[in-house]
Amino acid sequence: MSAWTLRKVSGEAKLLLIGIPVAIWTLLPIYHLVLFALSPREQAVSGKLWPDHPTLHNFSMVFHEQHHYLSHFWLQLWNSLLIAVAVGAITLFVATSAAFAISRLRVRGGRAIMNLALFTYFIPAAFLAVPMYKTMSSYGLLNSQWSLILAMVTIATPYSIWVLKQASDKLPLELDEAARIDGASPLQLFRLVYLPLMTPSLVAVGTYALLLAWNEYLYAFLLLSDDRSTTLGVALGSFLSADDSPWELLMATGLLYALPPAAIYYAFKRYMVSGLTAGAVKS
Amino acid sequence: MASVLFRNVEKTFGGTKVIHGISFDIADGEFTVLVGPSGCGKSTLLRMLAGLEEISGGTIAIDGQVVNDVESKDRDIAMVFQSYALYPHMTVADNMGFSLKLRKADAKLTADRVAHAAKILNLGPYLERFPRELSGGQRQRVAMGRAIVRDPKVFLFDEPLSNLDAKLRVAMRAEIKALHQRLKTTTVYVTHDQVEAMTMADRIVVMHDGRIEQIGTPLELYDRPNNLFVAQFIGSPAMNIVHGTLRRSADAAWVEAEGGARWPLPASVSASDGQAVAYGVRPGSLALGGGAAAVPAEVIVVEPTGAETELLVRVGATQIVVVMHGRTDTGPGETIALDVDQASVLVFDPATGAAIRT
Amino acid sequence: MSTLALGSAGTTEPVGPAKRRLSPWQKWGLILVTPYVVVFAVFVLFPVGYGLWLARHPSSYVRLADDPVFTRTVFNTLFFLVVGINLKMAVALFLSGFFVRTRWWIKALSLLFILPWAVPSIPTILSIRFMLNPEWGIVNSTIFRLTGADGPNWLNNPQLALSLAILVHIWKSLPFWTLILVAGRMAIPGEMYEAASVDGATTWQKFRFITWPSLRTLYLTSSILSMIWTLGDFNSVYLLTGGQPADQTHVLATLGLRYLRLDQVDLSMATVVCALPLIIPLVWFMMKRLSR
Numbered sequence A: 001m002s003a004w005t006l007r008k009v010s011g012e013a014k015l016l017l018i019g020i021p022v023a024i025w026t027l028l029p030i031y032h033l034v035l036f037a038l039s040p041r042e043q044a045v046s047g048k049l050w051p052d053h054p055t056l057h058n059f060s061m062v063f064h065e066q067h068h069y070l071s072h073f074w075l076q077l078w079n080s081l082l083i084a085v086a087v088g089a090i091t092l093f094v095a096t097s098a099a100f101a102i103s104r105l106r107v108r109g110g111r112a113i114m115n116l117a118l119f120t121y122f123i124p125a126a127f128l129a130v131p132m133y134k135t136m137s138s139y140g141l142l143n144s145q146w147s148l149i150l151a152m153v154t155i156a157t158p159y160s161i162w163v164l165k166q167a168s169d170k171l172p173l174e175l176d177e178a179a180r181i182d183g184a185s186p187l188q189l190f191r192l193v194y195l196p197l198m199t200p201s202l203v204a205v206g207t208y209a210l211l212l213a214w215n216e217y218l219y220a221f222l223l224l225s226d227d228r229s230t231t232l233g234v235a236l237g238s239f240l241s242a243d244d245s246p247w248e249l250l251m252a253t254g255l256l257y258a259l260p261p262a263a264i265y266y267a268f269k270r271y272m273v274s275g276l277t278a279g280a281v282k283s
Numbered sequence B: 001m002a003s004v005l006f007r008n009v010e011k012t013f014g015g016t017k018v019i020h021g022i023s024f025d026i027a028d029g030e031f032t033v034l035v036g037p038s039g040c041g042k043s044t045l046l047r048m049l050a051g052l053e054e055i056s057g058g059t060i061a062i063d064g065q066v067v068n069d070v071e072s073k074d075r076d077i078a079m080v081f082q083s084y085a086l087y088p089h090m091t092v093a094d095n096m097g098f099s100l101k102l103r104k105a106d107a108k109l110t111a112d113r114v115a116h117a118a119k120i121l122n123l124g125p126y127l128e129r130f131p132r133e134l135s136g137g138q139r140q141r142v143a144m145g146r147a148i149v150r151d152p153k154v155f156l157f158d159e160p161l162s163n164l165d166a167k168l169r170v171a172m173r174a175e176i177k178a179l180h181q182r183l184k185t186t187t188v189y190v191t192h193d194q195v196e197a198m199t200m201a202d203r204i205v206v207m208h209d210g211r212i213e214q215i216g217t218p219l220e221l222y223d224r225p226n227n228l229f230v231a232q233f234i235g236s237p238a239m240n241i242v243h244g245t246l247r248r249s250a251d252a253a254w255v256e257a258e259g260g261a262r263w264p265l266p267a268s269v270s271a272s273d274g275q276a277v278a279y280g281v282r283p284g285s286l287a288l289g290g291g292a293a294a295v296p297a298e299v300i301v302v303e304p305t306g307a308e309t310e311l312l313v314r315v316g317a318t319q320i321v322v323v324m325h326g327r328t329d330t331g332p333g334e335t336i337a338l339d340v341d342q343a344s345v346l347v348f349d350p351a352t353g354a355a356i357r358t
Numbered sequence C: 001m002s003t004l005a006l007g008s009a010g011t012t013e014p015v016g017p018a019k020r021r022l023s024p025w026q027k028w029g030l031i032l033v034t035p036y037v038v039v040f041a042v043f044v045l046f047p048v049g050y051g052l053w054l055a056r057h058p059s060s061y062v063r064l065a066d067d068p069v070f071t072r073t074v075f076n077t078l079f080f081l082v083v084g085i086n087l088k089m090a091v092a093l094f095l096s097g098f099f100v101r102t103r104w105w106i107k108a109l110s111l112l113f114i115l116p117w118a119v120p121s122i123p124t125i126l127s128i129r130f131m132l133n134p135e136w137g138i139v140n141s142t143i144f145r146l147t148g149a150d151g152p153n154w155l156n157n158p159q160l161a162l163s164l165a166i167l168v169h170i171w172k173s174l175p176f177w178t179l180i181l182v183a184g185r186m187a188i189p190g191e192m193y194e195a196a197s198v199d200g201a202t203t204w205q206k207f208r209f210i211t212w213p214s215l216r217t218l219y220l221t222s223s224i225l226s227m228i229w230t231l232g233d234f235n236s237v238y239l240l241t242g243g244q245p246a247d248q249t250h251v252l253a254t255l256g257l258r259y260l261r262l263d264q265v266d267l268s269m270a271t272v273v274c275a276l277p278l279i280i281p282l283v284w285f286m287m288k289r290l291s292r
Helices: A003-037 A057-063 A073-103 A110-122 A125-139 A145-169 A173-182 A186-197 A199-215 A218-223 A232-241 A247-267 A269-281 B042-050 B092-102 B107-121 B136-150 B166-183 B194-200 B218-223 B228-233 C024-054 C058-066 C068-099 C104-113 C121-131 C138-147 C158-186 C190-199 C203-231 C235-240 C252-261 C265-290
Strands: B004-013 B016-026 B031-035 B057-062 B077-080 B154-158 B186-191 B203-208 B211-216 B240-248 B253-257 B262-265 B276-281 B286-289 B295-304 B308-315 B318-325 B335-340 B346-348
Touching: A003 A247, A003 C068, A003 C104, A003 C121, A003 C158, A057 A247, A073 A110, A073 A145, A073 A186, A073 A199, A073 A232, A073 A247, A073 C024, A110 A145, A110 C024, A110 C265, A125 A145, A125 A218, A125 C024, A125 C252, A125 C265, A145 A199, A145 A218, A145 C024, A173 A186, A173 B077, A173 B092, A173 B136, A186 A199, A186 B092, A186 C024, A199 A247, A199 A269, A218 A232, A232 A247, A232 C121, A247 A269, A247 C121, B004 B042, B016 B042, B016 B057, B016 B211, B031 B042, B031 B194, B042 B057, B042 B077, B042 B154, B042 B186, B077 B136, B092 B107, B092 B136, B107 B136, B107 B166, B136 B166, B166 B194, B186 B194, B194 B218, B203 B218, B203 B228, B211 B218, B211 B228, B228 B240, B228 B276, B228 B346, B240 B262, B240 B318, B253 B276, B262 B276, B262 B295, B286 B318, B308 B335, C024 C265, C058 C068, C058 C265, C068 C104, C068 C158, C068 C203, C068 C252, C068 C265, C121 C158, C121 C235, C158 C203, C158 C235, C190 C203, C203 C265, C235 C252, C252 C265
Parallel strands: B031 B186, B031 B203, B077 B154, B154 B186
Antiparallel strands: B004 B016, B004 B057, B203 B211, B240 B253, B240 B276, B253 B262, B276 B346, B286 B335, B295 B308, B295 B335, B308 B318
């Protein structure tokens, strides 16, 4: 073997030496999730690395709501979906309007609003949770799904505005001027020029808000305590209240709960990566 | 078709005044070029006319109506931007028809107008393409097409050829001029390139530091510049300027430069013996010769460009540019004598820059 | 020579001072920015104000200081931050060098690598929790199979449990920061490395003189931002240990909930206020960086 080939092979080996542990580290908990989901009760708690008889029975039990923790599975799944989509849509509406006003219409105080948004983004949401809980209580919204929707919109909007503003600033101002001279009113500019050109960023932001809402636990847990109105994520947490809960059913449900975000992320990966990291790397 | 009147127009950015009381008229159908170095205010003036900048003082009137408080879209103007500003997500046809679509015009009317403009500009084959698929020159034409479809009272051009390569620029200049001859719409054209100004304008407005230096036809500005700035700005290669002292004898006048060189002048010049002057002679007004009043010079560089030859020579400590027709055998280091076409010589006051009558 | 052609006057009387009416552009600017302003006022300003008001009694802080759980929590949080951030960012820096390479299998791996971050916390962290179950979790089962000895009771030992929570946090957030640093690396022009190769630089030298100077600012900013988010990481601790055993593994993010459950809302708020001296300077730093 020539020296060059030797170097190539050892280089490759070094990379594998990194790659394989990284792969194991990354996938192990997820593999374990799948493992449990596919194992019948006795096998799951046997500590085996692969069930002797993998089964889909757990999923069947979930779909048929055949356990008292799962009695509202479909309703809760629907709640999660509804809330996530609502958050995505409303965040998109609020953030796009604000970004357009700040970036293109140069509204007075735009800079201050941008800074306020940035500030809210940086404060960890976990610290806002209890005040938000008390606030929603005083607004009378507790246990209404609107409380969670509005709370998540509040959390998702700041970063969305920032991403949209960065993307918006890249559009040449002359396009707006040409449109103005062509006779466009502010709304026509927004609808016919701005929105079409911002589509990739809009997809990134909408997806971000949607996933944020779907994955949320703490706020959902605090704001929606009724089993019928709460999300699937919170329902998963309720399994922990007993020591002998059917863990395999929990994992099966958890797998179902984890699939949509993964699928959506991969579907919109192109938009997500460029949209979300560009803003960060700019710093 | 409309006249444009500027009356004491001023512009202030923050605390700084950038346009100082500009007044002039543009007649209906005239092709007026605003020219000047970067920062002279020409683009700002154009944008105020377009309604993209607020007018800090004075008035602008289009077709007899003051437009200070009128929105851009109601001024009946069309603008071609330096970067074309085409809508990337729309086809060429949609780009050109956008203004009509905004007014909810009849679809057939829009299609007709777009087809008409496309025909004038040879854009027919490109109507369904997107801007990113077009070359710079084609995009430029689409931008012009968009303006034509508007059928406005005034066309505004903001350095439209700056982004094109040299050859294309020459071709597009002719196209724009031809378009103007065909449509006869009042046109205000901004550029920093004096060649564009000279070749395209009916009248040129030379601007500098927010003020008008001179207004006139191209040849007026070339032959009779009011001051040093205009003299050196208009004409390429630039006018040669020699500083020296005016000397008179009984029947002749000349300018004595340092080093003893004598530059000939008509005796009718309105300056007195001993006065400090700036002597201006264009490269094309100098020839290789040997007449009585010829000025000796040493050749530094010879640049043949085919039909002409450009020579860089030294007279005393001053470098002079000479442009002559045809070829020459002269080489670097040789001594030659320069004949001056006295009729075209200009003299300026070095302190104020103002022209002195000759 | 024509200069000013003082043409026909008459129709060009100057207009008085500009009218104070808002142009449609300014009007719509205000209208479109209103939804966010309303959201902010109703759901940020008010709750924050309310929370601060609830935390106004000095006695709350005295009680906090007297509560051993609180002091333990502060220590845990600082430990979590220092170890978690540095470990995570160092690994992210290292892995970013790995993931910039263009081998096909590395690209495939990077697709999988993002999963911990993209997938919701509840199922995955609970999965880890079960892996660590002392009786039937696969970790201890495997240890038993390999060595015949019983593995430790992972989550019952406060130090172990906290460290594991840190690992969980790293597992979850590492992909995101690695991605950021990869993007940072891609922004470095390849020619610099080629020139360095020609000059005879070793891998370490290339890192030290080319990569690190370019990445340094991004690394710092990312670390600061990561600190803020780690402070707010509720899920990693809550879902893994619930703060147990005996409230020994709480961090500031989870402590608020504990007091809420004990019906001591004022202490809950006071906990948040105590976290502020840590958060505000970090946020201030980030604002300076990013608000341009």
